Amino acid sequence: MMAANAHRAGNLAEAERFFRMALQAVPTHAPALAMLGIVLAQQGRAAEGVSFLAQAVKHAPDYGNWFNYGLVLRAAGHADKAVQAFAKASKLHRAEPQAAWEAGVTLRGLDRLADAALAFDVVCQRDPGSPTPWIEAGRTHLAAGQAGPGLDRLREALRRFESDDDVCRAVCLALESVTFRRHDPAFQAALGRWAAMPDDKPVWFGGSLLGLLTLDPALMPVLAAARDGGGFADAAVTDGTLQPLFACQPLRNLMASDVLADPDFEILMLAVRRTLTRYVAGGQALAADAHAFLLGLALLADAGEFVLPEDDAVAGPAFALAESLAADIDTGMATERFAERLAVIGCHRPLVKLPVATRLAALALTTPDPLLARLLDVAVVDPLRERQLRGQVIQITAIEDEVSLAVAGQYDENPYPRWFNPPAVTPTRSDEWLRAAFPHAAFSPHALTPQRILVAGCGSGWQAFCTARLYPDAEILAVDLSLTNLAHALRAQEKFGFANVTFRRADIMRLGELGGSFDVIQSNGVLHHMGDPLAGWTALDSVLKPGGLMRIGLYSEVARRTLRVIEDFAKEHGFGGDAAGLRGFRAAALALPEDHPVRLVVRSKEFYSLSSLRDLAFHVNEHRFTIPGLAAALAQLDLTFIGFQLHHQLSASLYRNRYPDDPAQTDLGHWAAFEEDNPHTFAGCYDFWCAKPER
Numbered sequence: 001m002m003a004a005n006a007h008r009a010g011n012l013a014e015a016e017r018f019f020r021m022a023l024q025a026v027p028t029h030a031p032a033l034a035m036l037g038i039v040l041a042q043q044g045r046a047a048e049g050v051s052f053l054a055q056a057v058k059h060a061p062d063y064g065n066w067f068n069y070g071l072v073l074r075a076a077g078h079a080d081k082a083v084q085a086f087a088k089a090s091k092l093h094r095a096e097p098q099a100a101w102e103a104g105v106t107l108r109g110l111d112r113l114a115d116a117a118l119a120f121d122v123v124c125q126r127d128p129g130s131p132t133p134w135i136e137a138g139r140t141h142l143a144a145g146q147a148g149p150g151l152d153r154l155r156e157a158l159r160r161f162e163s164d165d166d167v168c169r170a171v172c173l174a175l176e177s178v179t180f181r182r183h184d185p186a187f188q189a190a191l192g193r194w195a196a197m198p199d200d201k202p203v204w205f206g207g208s209l210l211g212l213l214t215l216d217p218a219l220m221p222v223l224a225a226a227r228d229g230g231g232f233a234d235a236a237v238t239d240g241t242l243q244p245l246f247a248c249q250p251l252r253n254l255m256a257s258d259v260l261a262d263p264d265f266e267i268l269m270l271a272v273r274r275t276l277t278r279y280v281a282g283g284q285a286l287a288a289d290a291h292a293f294l295l296g297l298a299l300l301a302d303a304g305e306f307v308l309p310e311d312d313a314v315a316g317p318a319f320a321l322a323e324s325l326a327a328d329i330d331t332g333m334a335t336e337r338f339a340e341r342l343a344v345i346g347c348h349r350p351l352v353k354l355p356v357a358t359r360l361a362a363l364a365l366t367t368p369d370p371l372l373a374r375l376l377d378v379a380v381v382d383p384l385r386e387r388q389l390r391g392q393v394i395q396i397t398a399i400e401d402e403v404s405l406a407v408a409g410q411y412d413e414n415p416y417p418r419w420f421n422p423p424a425v426t427p428t429r430s431d432e433w434l435r436a437a438f439p440h441a442a443f444s445p446h447a448l449t450p451q452r453i454l455v456a457g458c459g460s461g462w463q464a465f466c467t468a469r470l471y472p473d474a475e476i477l478a479v480d481l482s483l484t485n486l487a488h489a490l491r492a493q494e495k496f497g498f499a500n501v502t503f504r505r506a507d508i509m510r511l512g513e514l515g516g517s518f519d520v521i522q523s524n525g526v527l528h529h530m531g532d533p534l535a536g537w538t539a540l541d542s543v544l545k546p547g548g549l550m551r552i553g554l555y556s557e558v559a560r561r562t563l564r565v566i567e568d569f570a571k572e573h574g575f576g577g578d579a580a581g582l583r584g585f586r587a588a589a590l591a592l593p594e595d596h597p598v599r600l601v602v603r604s605k606e607f608y609s610l611s612s613l614r615d616l617a618f619h620v621n622e623h624r625f626t627i628p629g630l631a632a633a634l635a636q637l638d639l640t641f642i643g644f645q646l647h648h649q650l651s652a653s654l655y656r657n658r659y660p661d662d663p664a665q666t667d668l669g670h671w672a673a674f675e676e677d678n679p680h681t682f683a684g685c686y687d688f689w690c691a692k693p694e695r
């Protein structure tokens with residue numbers, strides 16, 4: 001009794017003492033044996049606890065004891081035996097899902113994915129009213145290469161919990177590595193629904209939805225007609241030819257929120273843009289679906305920064321529509337026709353450049369048409385506000401370095417990354433997250449719960465806001481060279497909050513002059529754009545506290561080999577990084593045969609907006625690193641490598657299987673060999689954490 005009370009009150013040492021006393025009196029008392037094992041595990045002494053649970057199951061082999069034995073075995077590092085214990089428990093109580101669940105989790109940790117999936121299937125049978133088992137079973141079957149059952153479980157989750165947005169989101173996330181081979185209305189609808197949610201989405205998301213839409217029998221005829229080059233006559237707007245396209249809600253949702261990174265859809269959009277421009281410029285009104293589609297087309301043009309080729313056949317009539325806009329506004333016009341005229345112009349040119357831009361901004365608040373409101377918001381209100389904010393950016397260092405000035409110039413012309421939805425809420429605290437991500441690393445306390453963080457080269461604010469999500473209690477200084485990027489960040493801050501971030505204009509090279517010291521520094525995708533990346537890294541190191549942490553992202557020479565081919569092609573053909581050069585490059589790449597190595601670029605999302613294409617392959621200054629080069633730099637700066645932040649779990653498990661002797665995954669020699677054999681591992685960047693020794 002006293003032991004149980006002490007345990008309930010959280011006094012574990014006291015509880016241990018009482019349970020030991022009870023066992024002195026009755027050494028085979030199964031409840032006391034089990035509780036002592038649990039209490040020991042709760043004090044971080046699972047290895048000691050194992051033998052007591054082993055005795056407990058011997059004397060009382062019931063569900064609870066086998067279940068707890070499994071938990072303590074797992075905590076003590078005996079995952080295989082834990083699985084057996086959970087299996088015993090699961091057999092003893094066939095209605096109870098928890099033991100099967102823990103078996104699944106443990107098996108997944110052991111990379112025994114097919115077995116884990118079967119365990120999650122058992123949980124689905126026993127607890128069908130809860131969405132998590134269906135999603136886990138689906139994800140795990142897919143990870144085990146069992147697409148059929150994986151997709152079935154996910155479909156079942158959608159069917160059973162059809163109005164639950166969280167389930168929809170989780171199912172969509174589980175589809176990451178799925179390539180659909182046939183039309184699938186359930187997943188098409190789910191991805192389309194997710195497109196309309198104001199979440200930030202992973203980079204593969206749009207491609208996944210477009211892949212499905214390509215297989216949709218309702219869209220196939222229009223895609224084929226556009227590909228065959230025939231275009232669409234005006235009659236196609238009303239005779240039903242284009243109706244399946246106009247009515248496709250998943251596609252419309254995607255168009256209103258992202259680029260369409262697919263060459264066939266680009267051809268289709270060009271053809272439909274031409275037809276709708278002609279139609280609306282000819283004075284005709286659209287039905288509801290076509291109206292919504294046209295506004296989506298204008299949003300799409302804005303998201304891609306007018307990356308599509310100009311269309312001389314219809315640009316003239318489109319711009320002629322601009323002449324009547326002021327008169328329309330004067331007459332209190334917010335009619336549908338007005339929205340359509342405006343959208344047609346917005347399909348070809350930035351609306352913010354219209355002489356009536358300020359008057360349009362005022363309309364964003366009053367229009368009853370949500371799509372028009374969104375178009376006005378992103379294409380007029382936000383850019384106008386950014387123009388104002390540009391003049392209010394506070395500069396805290398000189399910017400004189402030649403490369404810094406050139407880089408600032410590039411991002412001022414082509415702000416990057418362009419983003420619209422705020423980062424998702426981080427479910428875990430930073431210290432828990434870091435400990436879980438790098439369980440073998442030693443961290444200083446101030447690195448785990450930092451007070452001051454520097455985001456060096458924060459771009460348009462995205463990374464700073466992600467950091468603010470993870471560290472809500474820290475004070476974050478985010479610096480960048482580019483006024484346009486910083487204005488975007490400040491505007492986003494007005495919209496989304498994140499009051500703990502301060503944005504300033506500064507050159508990393510001069511940060512040492514400010515004398516600040518930070519617990520954590522993050523710099524992703526930045527140092528490789530400096531004249532001397534190691535000098536930049538040294539400047540960052542000079543403002544990092546002893547024991548502090550850095551998260552750095554650097555381009556990989558190996559991963560970017562294919563890009564070198566693309567860059568050489570662009571140079572050879574004289575395509576520069578200005579809008580004309582980028583459009584010229586795009587046209588040339590799209591005209592290449594499918595098997596040409598440069599043609600690969602048309603499959604990347606970056607190909608579908610001007611600034612991301614420039615950042616990808618037309619940068620004014622770019623260095624690339626190798627893993628041995630990285631190791632040398634870390635040694636020179638006396639920084640300890642903590643580990644890579646891997647963007648695909650598969651890489652971690654492949655590495656684990658190949659190098660079981662390196663559980664911390666910190667051997668850079670091994671990683672160099674691994675990358676040679678898996679050249680896409682660091683396709684984004686070498687994204688890694690390193691620490692400065694305590695003095």
Ligand SMILES: C[S@@+](CC[C@H](N)C(=O)[O-])C[C@H]1O[C@@H](n2cnc3c(N)ncnc32)[C@H](O)[C@@H]1O
Nearest residue numbers: 411457458459463480481482507508524525526
């Ligand atoms: C590719 S963007 C990355 C932005 C951001 N870190 C992210 O991951 O979204 C590179 C940014 O680094 C900034 N940058 C490059 N050199 C810099 C320097 N010397 N000082 C400050 N910022 C710099 C550029 O202005 C640009 O905004």
